[in-house]
Amino acid sequence: MQNRHMIVDLLHIPLEKLESLPVTVVAGWVRSKRSAKRCSFMSLSDGSCHRTLQCVIDAEPKWDAILEKIHSGTAITVTGKLVPSPARGQTLELIVKDLVIVGEVGEDYPLQKKSHSLEFLREIAHLRPRTQTFSAIFRLRHALSLATHEFFSQEGFFYVHTPLMTQSDGEGAGDIFQVTSLDLEDHKVDYSEDFFHTKAYLNVTGQLEAEFLAHGLGKVYTFGPTFRAENSNTRHHLAEFWMIEPEMAFADLRDCIDLAHKHFTYLIRYGLEKFPDEMDFFIHSHKHTTLEALHGFATQDAPTTITYKEALKLLKTHAARFSVPVPVFGEDLSKEHEVFLAETYFKAPVFVTDYPKDIKAFYMRSNDDGETVACMDFFVPRGGELMGGSQREERYDYLKVAMDKLSLGEDLSWYLDLRRHGSVPHSGYGMGLERMLMYLTGIENIRDTIPAPRTPGGIRF
Amino acid sequence: MQNRHMIVDLLHIPLEKLESLPVTVVAGWVRSKRSAKRCSFMSLSDGSCHRTLQCVIDAEPKWDAILEKIHSGTAITVTGKLVPSPARGQTLELIVKDLVIVGEVGEDYPLQKKSHSLEFLREIAHLRPRTQTFSAIFRLRHALSLATHEFFSQEGFFYVHTPLMTQSDGEGAGDIFQVTSLDLEDHKVDYSEDFFHTKAYLNVTGQLEAEFLAHGLGKVYTFGPTFRAENSNTRHHLAEFWMIEPEMAFADLRDCIDLAHKHFTYLIRYGLEKFPDEMDFFIHSHKHTTLEALHGFATQDAPTTITYKEALKLLKTHAARFSVPVPVFGEDLSKEHEVFLAETYFKAPVFVTDYPKDIKAFYMRSNDDGETVACMDFFVPRGGELMGGSQREERYDYLKVAMDKLSLGEDLSWYLDLRRHGSVPHSGYGMGLERMLMYLTGIENIRDTIPAPRTPGGIRF
Numbered sequence: 025m026q027n028r029h030m031i032v033d034l035l036h037i038p039l040e041k042l043e044s045l046p047v048t049v050v051a052g053w054v055r056s057k058r059s060a061k062r063c064s065f066m067s068l069s070d071g072s073c074h075r076t077l078q079c080v081i082d083a084e085p086k087w088d089a090i091l092e093k094i095h096s097g098t099a100i101t102v103t104g105k106l107v108p109s110p111a112r113g114q115t116l117e118l119i120v121k122d123l124v125i126v127g128e129v130g131e132d133y134p135l136q137k138k139s140h141s142l143e144f145l146r147e148i149a150h151l152r153p154r155t156q157t158f159s160a161i162f163r164l165r166h167a168l169s170l171a172t173h174e175f176f177s178q179e180g181f182f183y184v185h186t187p188l189m190t191q192s193d194g195e196g197a198g199d200i201f202q203v204t205s206l207d208l209e210d211h212k213v214d215y216s217e218d219f220f221h222t223k224a225y226l227n228v229t230g231q232l233e234a235e236f237l238a239h240g241l242g243k244v245y246t247f248g249p250t251f252r253a254e255n256s257n258t259r260h261h262l263a264e265f266w267m268i269e270p271e272m273a274f275a276d277l278r279d280c281i282d283l284a285h286k287h288f289t290y291l292i293r294y295g296l297e298k299f300p301d302e303m304d305f306f307i308h309s310h311k312h313t314t315l316e317a318l319h320g321f322a323t324q325d326a327p328t329t330i331t332y333k334e335a336l337k338l339l340k341t342h343a344a345r346f347s348v349p350v351p352v353f354g355e356d357l358s359k360e361h362e363v364f365l366a367e368t369y370f371k372a373p374v375f376v377t378d379y380p381k382d383i384k385a386f387y388m389r390s391n392d393d394g395e396t397v398a399c400m401d402f403f404v405p406r407g408g409e410l411m412g413g414s415q416r417e418e419r420y421d422y423l424k425v426a427m428d429k430l431s432l433g434e435d436l437s438w439y440l441d442l443r444r445h446g447s448v449p450h451s452g453y454g455m456g457l458e459r460m461l462m463y464l465t466g467i468e469n470i471r472d473t474i475p476a477p478r479t480p481g482g483i484r485f
Numbered sequence: 486m487q488n489r490h491m492i493v494d495l496l497h498i499p500l501e502k503l504e505s506l507p508v509t510v511v512a513g514w515v516r517s518k519r520s521a522k523r524c525s526f527m528s529l530s531d532g533s534c535h536r537t538l539q540c541v542i543d544a545e546p547k548w549d550a551i552l553e554k555i556h557s558g559t560a561i562t563v564t565g566k567l568v569p570s571p572a573r574g575q576t577l578e579l580i581v582k583d584l585v586i587v588g589e590v591g592e593d594y595p596l597q598k599k600s601h602s603l604e605f606l607r608e609i610a611h612l613r614p615r616t617q618t619f620s621a622i623f624r625l626r627h628a629l630s631l632a633t634h635e636f637f638s639q640e641g642f643f644y645v646h647t648p649l650m651t652q653s654d655g656e657g658a659g660d661i662f663q664v665t666s667l668d669l670e671d672h673k674v675d676y677s678e679d680f681f682h683t684k685a686y687l688n689v690t691g692q693l694e695a696e697f698l699a700h701g702l703g704k705v706y707t708f709g710p711t712f713r714a715e716n717s718n719t720r721h722h723l724a725e726f727w728m729i730e731p732e733m734a735f736a737d738l739r740d741c742i743d744l745a746h747k748h749f750t751y752l753i754r755y756g757l758e759k760f761p762d763e764m765d766f767f768i769h770s771h772k773h774t775t776l777e778a779l780h781g782f783a784t785q786d787a788p789t790t791i792t793y794k795e796a797l798k799l800l801k802t803h804a805a806r807f808s809v810p811v812p813v814f815g816e817d818l819s820k821e822h823e824v825f826l827a828e829t830y831f832k833a834p835v836f837v838t839d840y841p842k843d844i845k846a847f848y849m850r851s852n853d854d855g856e857t858v859a860c861m862d863f864f865v866p867r868g869g870e871l872m873g874g875s876q877r878e879e880r881y882d883y884l885k886v887a888m889d890k891l892s893l894g895e896d897l898s899w900y901l902d903l904r905r906h907g908s909v910p911h912s913g914y915g916m917g918l919e920r921m922l923m924y925l926t927g928i929e930n931i932r933d934t935i936p937a938p939r940t941p942g943g944i945r946f
Contacts, residue, residue: 071701184623273531273532274562447560
């Protein structure tokens with residue numbers, strides 16, 4: 025529709041310019057309709073923004089038949105005159121001159137004016153983008169994605185696409201999906217006949233390939249889907265989610281933390297500046313944070329950091345308040361401890377660094393103490409872990425020992441090879457897009473942060 | 486490294502400002518080294534741009550030992566003074582005061598100064614980003630990706646993430662990958678035990694899900710990996726590639742073509758403006774197009790379009806020049822005909838519209854003639870098909886008949902459901918990122934457009 029206006033544009037027109045506007049054409053879906061004595065009101069959404077456009081229809085008999093067919097969800101186009109609105113909460117409204125129904129809704133349309141539970145909406149994932157809540161979530165998801173590209177581009181990073189299908193079984197990171205072109209009903213499995221002539225999996229990270237790209241392009245980041253076949257039905261897990269993984273050559277753990285902190289604050293500022301209505305909506309509905317708190321974190325100059333060992337000491341002095349024992353060196357922090365650090369103690373997002381080697385991934389760089397690695401986890405108030413990263417082991421001998429221990433030699437010989445030729449200190453981290461979205465919106469179930477969530481048994485849409 | 490300068494920034498410093506610059510620190514990899522009587526020269530790349538920085542080292546004995554260890558590929562940091570360069574082809578160079586070797590190369594380092602064939606480099610995909618050609622390809626890949634996000638954002642589209650794992654077997658589009666968490670060596674396949682409790686596949690398109698999102702958000706696009714298990718070892722096919730798929734509500738085929746044309750020209754302009762060195766490099770090496778031709782297409786006001794029926798007529802008048810018969814109504818155009826239209830006849834990218842229903846996908850909207858559908862294919866000179874799109878069938882009755890024919894009812898009931906509630910005319914298209922990159926760079930094998938190509942038997946990196 026060439027002559028159509030988007031509601032987001034109309035709502036930004038200064039009131040003094042309304043008079044001179046020619047006729048306005050809008051197309052969208054009715055969110056709600058109500059009739060008063062002298063006129064009917066419809067709030068119309070076209071998806072372009074959080075706010076709806078109020079359409080006012082004079083109570084004339086010619087509209088009766090058409091209004092009767094209009095319900096929540098009906099698609100219409102309206103033509104009319106934009107005027108300042110006398111109503112509260114909106115600056116302008118559209119006086120309807122013409123109205124055409126484009127698509128009616130069936131009698132069994134499940135989205136009614138009343139608000140529905142998120143659980144119910146999950147069952148109709150193909151319709152939930154039409155609701156106020158989910159369109160706001162998905163616009164913020166867009167915002168965080170775009171902001172990520174904008175941020176890394178400004179920082180001189182190149183966006184790279186690392187492969188999804190891989191022959192590496194994911195550093196033994198747990199359950200992963202297998203990919204095959206074999207006919208499984210055939211009852212014999214011969215991988216020499218399979219598409220890749222070998223067993224293949226869905227990748228759990230793009231980091232290893234990002235490393236080889238960083239050794240040519242300098243600073244790169246991946247942003248793509250990532251997979252886990254963990255059979256856990258929790259509100260924190262998806263089988264398919266989107267991850268952002270920057271990787272920098274000539275960079276140590278400090279550089280990595282600085283970048284992660286800058287990225288995190290950039291995303292918050294972008295959301296607040298570019299999508300204030302959506303942010304207000306979630307902060308108002310979920311009270312999970314305040315505008316002041318977000319502004320505070322977003323303008324924090326330097327990251328708050330603490331080493332794992334310092335964290336243990338600190339937790340020990342507060343041991344009485346925890347329901348689980350404070351870990352001793354070599355044990356991981358429990359969720360309760362992580363939340364305490366960010367939410368209660370620092371009252372701010374916090375990086376915990378230099379964990380014991382034995383509980384971290386093989387590629388992390390050994391510190392000089394011989395027992396810890398140059399890594400970081402990033403915790404946010406209420407949200408728990410949002411990012412994890414490290415300086416990578418760039419020394420051939422160290423990495424070889426670590427890989428041999430896990431028998432990773434064969435499939436990943438190219439990875440070790442990077443340390444034989446022009447090896448440089450390098451580092452990077454991973455941020456789960458959905459976790460960041462949960463943090464910003466206060467949405468508590470990760471299934472509500474992605475259009476078509478994939479979970480055990482969940483693949484319908 | 487906090488005090489490090491990126492070469493891309495240094496090369497943009499105006500000559501008159503060099504004098505006042507303090508000492509400069511650069512880190513990167515040596516591309517080449519040569520020694521003359523009075524000094525040695527190294528060209529250094531840090532990946533940040535196509536051009537290298539010439540580093541000049543006085544012939545002093547103190548450098549001898551260190552210079553001996555430096556070869557193509559050695560990682561170094563250099564500190565020195567930037568000065569105007571007397572040499573041709575560069576405006577400035579770095580007079581080295583200090584030099585540290587960060588990572589040496591092994592004696593068997595396969596990338597030597599001499600240029601290597603693309604076939605050879607494919608065998609060392611983990612090292613090829615260090616070459617001039619591949620770093621340029623991957624920077625342009627980044628450019629097209631960023632430009633796509635920028636373009637759609639400016640046009641009011643929201644970036645959405647559609648699922649990769651799906652239960653739909655891809656409209657019978659051909660061979661697809663199956664995804665499973667079953668232990669295949671177990672010799673019994675019981676899908677009730679599989680992760681999704683049913684057979685699951687890797688998606689061949691995000692369009693169907695993008696449609697449900699467009700019905701809430703109005704204008705959306707996906708940009709993500711897409712999979713085909715076609716066992717074809719050609720220079721045009723990958724098992725995993727990246728696709729861009731916009732979808733608009735309240736839009737017909739004309740809107741779709743206008744958007745596609747605008748997107749295409751935006752990408753060309755972005756490449757030429759933001760990465761001129763890379764574009765010059767490929768146009769100079771491959772002579773596949775000219776700057777003038779690209780500028781011409783990029784500023785073309787309106788798209789060139791022709792219907793399938795018109796195309797048949799036109800081809801018939803040139804029948805003598807083809808090695809294969811001109812198709813009759815109901816048959817697809819062959820590659821030769823497509824190339825003729827774009828390259829020889831129109832000498833410009835061209836949209837061919839309204840193909841016969843029977844050779845197109847089930848979701849395309851039936852035209853009033855009952856025998857064609859509202860679709861388009863987009864062909865570029867030399868490159869063949871770059872995009873394909875259509876207006877989608879928004880009428881419940883029409884779509885139901887088409888889906889019943891293919892027995893698509895069960896898994897895709899939600900897709901049909903979109904036509905029962907608030908259905909609107911909508912349209913979209915798909916563009917393969919790799920195809921666009923091939924068009925711009927003249928690279929002839931699609932395996933050279935992506936960091937880790939996936940092909941039959943090809944999954945090493």
